[in-house]
Amino acid sequence: MTEEGRITRRRRIISAILRLIINIISWVIIPTILSNYISTAVPSSSFTLSTTLIYTFGAIITGLQVLSALTEGMAVSIPLVTGSYVAIAYYIYVAVDGGTLALTAAGIGVSLGFQPLLYLVVLPPLFSAIRAPLAYLAEEHEAAQPASDLI
Amino acid sequence: MKLEPSILSHSLRAVALVITLVSLVTFATVGYSVYAVASNVTNTLGGSSHTPAITAKVVVSGSVATAYLNVTLTNNGFYPIALSLDCSPPAGSGISCTNSLVRIDPGQTQTLNFAMTVENYSQYAPEGIHVDGLVQATLEPFASVNMTVDLGTLLTRGGA
Numbered sequence: 123m124t125e126e127g128r129i130t131r132r133r134r135i136i137s138a139i140l141r142l143i144i145n146i147i148s149w150v151i152i153p154t155i156l157s158n159y160i161s162t163a164v165p166s167s168s169f170t171l172s173t174t175l176i177y178t179f180g181a182i183i184t185g186l187q188v189l190s191a192l193t194e195g196m197a198v199s200i201p202l203v204t205g206s207y208v209a210i211a212y213y214i215y216v217a218v219d220g221g222t223l224a225l226t227a228a229g230i231g232v233s234l235g236f237q238p239l240l241y242l243v244v245l246p247p248l249f250s251a252i253r254a255p256l257a258y259l260a261e262e263h264e265a266a267q268p269a270s271d272l273i
Numbered sequence: 274m275k276l277e278p279s280i281l282s283h284s285l286r287a288v289a290l291v292i293t294l295v296s297l298v299t300f301a302t303v304g305y306s307v308y309a310v311a312s313n314v315t316n317t318l319g320g321s322s323h324t325p326a327i328t329a330k331v332v333v334s335g336s337v338a339t340a341y342l343n344v345t346l347t348n349n350g351f352y353p354i355a356l357s358l359d360c361s362p363p364a365g366s367g368i369s370c371t372n373s374l375v376r377i378d379p380g381q382t383q384t385l386n387f388a389m390t391v392e393n394y395s396q397y398a399p400e401g402i403h404v405d406g407l408v409q410a411t412l413e414p415f416a417s418v419n420m421t422v423d424l425g426t427l428l429t430r431g432g433a
Contacts, residue, residue: 229423230420230421230422231419231420231421232418232419232420232421233418233419233420234416234417234418234419235416235417235418235419236415236416236417238414238415238416239299239300239303239415239416242295242296242299242300243296245292245296246289246292246293246296249288249289249292250289253285253288253289256281256285257281257282257285260279260281260282260285261279261282
């Protein structure tokens with residue numbers, strides 16, 4: 123039985139629903155709350171996480187994740203998984219302005235730089251983007267090997 | 274037939290786990306370091322400590338005024354801290370600074386000594402001196418904070 127055959131339709135749908143909920147919370151609801159809080163608490167902050175950016179990337183990431191769950195085990199899920207992880211990394215990078223935040227308060231200009239920490243944040247999704255096709259190719263390579271009794 | 278994961282799959286999974294663990298440990302230690310230093314500064318400024326963190330004074334000798342600023346900081350975190358204070362006085366203003374930089378290793382206490390000299394001090398109005406100062410605090414090698422302040426306030430507040 124192939125990998126595709128072992129994954130049932132029920133499992134795919136449940137996985138897709140879970141990913142839909144988790145991704146909406148992670149990439150739409152939490153960033154919206156965070157953006158509202160920061161813009162209220164520090165109006166002069168350069169932290170510009172617009173609602174357009176949140177909803178655009180939220181929709182892209184959630185859509186790709188849900189589609190990858192619905193096509194789990196199929197070859198078509200690999201670019202969807204890779205695309206979603208690349209979108210996550212780019213979203214994080216853009217949201218924090220490349221690891222530099224600036225604000226002005228009481229006549230004092232404050233600029234915060236945390237590029238190395240940002241790289242640590244985007245490294246796991248970027249690695250996952252590479253890992254998905256490599257793991258698939260490795261498994262396909264094994265599946266493509268002739269059976270031992272035919273050699 | 275169930276396919277056994279290959280060595281490559283195992284290796285990729287192991288690398289992903291290592292990356293996640295390194296990220297978590299780094300964020301936890303950086304967070305603790307920032308909290309430890311911030312709470313130390315807050316306690317010192319709030320009078321909980323016997324050593325004042327920041328002292329400022331102005332010495333006027335004839336027409337020359339010198340403002341001294343000393344910042345004492347203890348690094349209770351896990352990473353070194355670099356603290357620097359630079360100034361960029363306007364050309365021909367007769368103002369000069371001794372820019373200073375200290376690197377505080379974990380568990381150590383260091384003092385940043387800064388001095389700003391103003392020639393012909395009496396020519397300036399009491400609050401007429403404005404010197405841009407750049408305070409830079411770096412939690413090596415992860416994050417840095419740059420603050421732009423008006424060091425001219427030292428001559429009014431420090432002398433008060």
